[in-house]
Amino acid sequence: MKTNIPLHELLFDWGLGATSLFNTILLVWLGLTVLLNAEKRDWGTRLAGCGMLLGGLFFLIHTATLDYSWEALIRGIRWWWYICWLCVLALPFGWYVLMLWYSGAWDSATVRAVPAFRSHRIGLGIAGALGIVLAALVIIADPARLFQQIAYREGDTPAVRGIPLLLGVLPLYLLACISFSLDALRHTDLPQGAGRALDDVARRRARPWLMASTGVQLVASLMVGALLLWIVWCVHRKLDDALFFRLSVAVSLSDFVISALVGVAVVLMGKAIVSYEIFTGKTLPRRGFLRQWRNIVGVAAAYSILVSLFWALPVAQVYLVLLSTILLSVFFALFSWRGYVEREHYVAQLRPFVASQGLYEQLLETGAGDAPPLDAATPFRALCDDVLGVQAAYLVPIGPLAPLVGAPLVFPPERGVGAPPLSEITPRLSPKTLCIALDSARTGGLTWAVPLWSERGLIGVLLLGDKRDGGLFTQEEIEIARAGCERLIDTQASAALARQLMALQRRHVAQTQMLDRRARRVLHDDVLPRLHAVLLTFADAPPEALAQLSDAHREISNLLREMPGATTPVVARLGLVEALRQCVSDEHPGAFDAVEFAIEPAAERAARELPPLAAETLFFAAREAVRNAAKHARPSPEHTAPLHLLVALQAGEALQLCVEDNGIGLENAPAAEARGGSGQGLALHGAMLAILGGTLELMPRVGGGTRVVFLLPHDS
Secondary structure, X not given: OOOOOOHHHHHXXXXXXXXXXXXXXXXXXXXXXXXXXXXXXXXXXXXXXXXHHHHHHHHHHHHHHOOOOHHHHHHOOHXXXXXXXXXXXXXXXXXXXXXXXXXOOOOHHHHHXXXXXXXXXXXXXXXXXXXXXXXXXXXXXXXXXXXXXXXXXXXXXXXXXXXXXXXXXXXXXXXXXXXXXXXXXXXXXXXXXXXXHXXXXXXXXXXXXXXXXXXXXXXXXXXXXXXXXXXXXXXXXXXXXXXXXXXXXXXXXXXXXXXXXXXXXXXXXXXXXXXXXXXXXXOOOOHHHHHXXXXXXXXXXXXXXXXXXXXXXXXXXXHHHHHHHHHHHHXXXXXXHHHHHHHHHHHHHHHHHHOOOOHHHHHHHOOOOOOOOOOOHHHHHHHHHHHHOEOOEEEEEOHHHHHHHOOOEEEOHHHOOOOOXXXXXXXXXXXXXXXXXXXXXXXXXXXXXXXXXXXXXXXXXXXEEOEOOOOOXXXXXXXXXXXXXXXXXXXXXXXXXXXXXXXXXXXXXXXXXXXXXHHHHHHHHHHXXXXXXXXXXXXXXXXXXXXXXXXXXXXXXXXXXXXXXXXXXXXXXXXXXXXXXXXXXXXXXXXXXXXXXXXXXXXXXXXXXOOHHHHHHHHHHHHHHHXXXXXXOOOOOOOOOOOEEEEEEEEOOEEEEEEEEOXXXXXXXXXXXXXXXXXXXXXXXXXXXXXXXXXXXXXXXXXXXXXXXXXXXXXX
């Protein structure tokens, strides 16, 4: 435990430890983030991730050395010197190669477009030669001997006139790598490596941050060179205790400033990585990374400041462990809280978009023909204004769903309904295309086109302008916009199709009833009287002809008796229950040995209050169940076992109509289908009930037979 530490030394140790620990946390986090989140791990991505991890290792060792005295550093821990020199050799050259990769200098097309990249072949040769010379000097000489030669004038490190060669080659190597990197960034305006529009925009916007980071590294390299020159000057003087003290103070102070500059460079580099994901290969950045970066910078700053303070103070190390434990718990709790807050924020943004569109109510409260179109403008406005924050947007339906959807959606509405022509856009779209760049001068300020797909192919295009804050769209935003707009188009088309189907069904019912009445009238008023007149006129005709005419007259009469009457007027006039009674007695006389109607008075009153469409739908569904029982409940026409039919109506939370028989039951349904049953009648009526919010359930009856239960809400 440290004791009796002067205040200035305490503050100095605190600051140096905080900056070194801060750099360690950020570099390790960035390196792991790049490697773990890379879309494709090519050599540039691996170089970026491993380089940052190597930088984290360097500052990890640097932080550990702060707890040692100068004597211990100079005369001991040799392996740490080798690792540090490995980092010093690899990191500058790796940064130069990485910036060339980022700028597209490894691509032949980019080199042809930017001739200045050809000069970097010479730059790579110079930096590589200096790196080889420096590596050879490190291998030949023990790194620790360099400091022994400086401090104690001992050792056999290669030197010229007493000046170690390492001190002369290292500044040249650092300046060459960093200055060449800055030149590579300066000579490229549009990176060509990824070949994707948004990726190029992200790289172009990230370039100023990388140039700033490289510039800060250049300043740090100049400081390293100045420090080494001053050390060389000290070597030629007599090194007494006072000069050694000044030398150690200068090295420590320079170490602090250089570490702080590296920290600034890391923050600038991290901003470029998390905001635009330039090293991960993603087409778009993700919004969560920027939030996590801000959090990790805050956590690294707070953690390094507090931990280094306790490290510098003369306190027992157990308190440092306890402090670290408390800080980790607090930071984890804060991260969890921020995660829930962000989740609630995203849900609130998307709630208007994913809320129910009220399709049932729109279809049922008004006629199918005059039902208002689905309100798609409100969720589209919420998507564009709250989620994307765009200046302008068009949702243009195309393909097979376009006639059902109608006119494009526009944000803001004052831009009008006209949309730019898509003839030049659609050929560039494919299912793998996330978005493509547009010429804003030709599209009225729209800069991006997002294709919308379904199983039927291309169903629409979302045209987006720039964001109001001038930022870049994130990957989450584009994916949410694409999924949301695909749902909007599909919902609009489904609603339009439902309205058309309901209108068609209503017309079909009306036409069927009209044809039934017309056929009844023609047969009853025209055909039967004529047949009767023929029978009376040709009384002396051959008996065979008279028999055939009599049979035809009888069959037509029987057909008229079996034909159902005009059902809808009967339901409206008599009510649901009486219409069912009349249906059983008129359509199926003798089909059942006993028919029982169990009708609750409250249920009958509720049935009379049903809207005409709901009452008609429920009647047709029940009539289909009665017909099935009459046709298929007996195992065969010769079967003489009593067949009973029960029709029950109850009023609860919903109106429940039950039709059951004691026939052969569902287990013998194949036998019923063999006698002409298709099994599709109840399914069709179940679909009609579902439109009204009701249900149809087919189940076996206890004791044998079939039970069909219809549920319909009272407010249908």
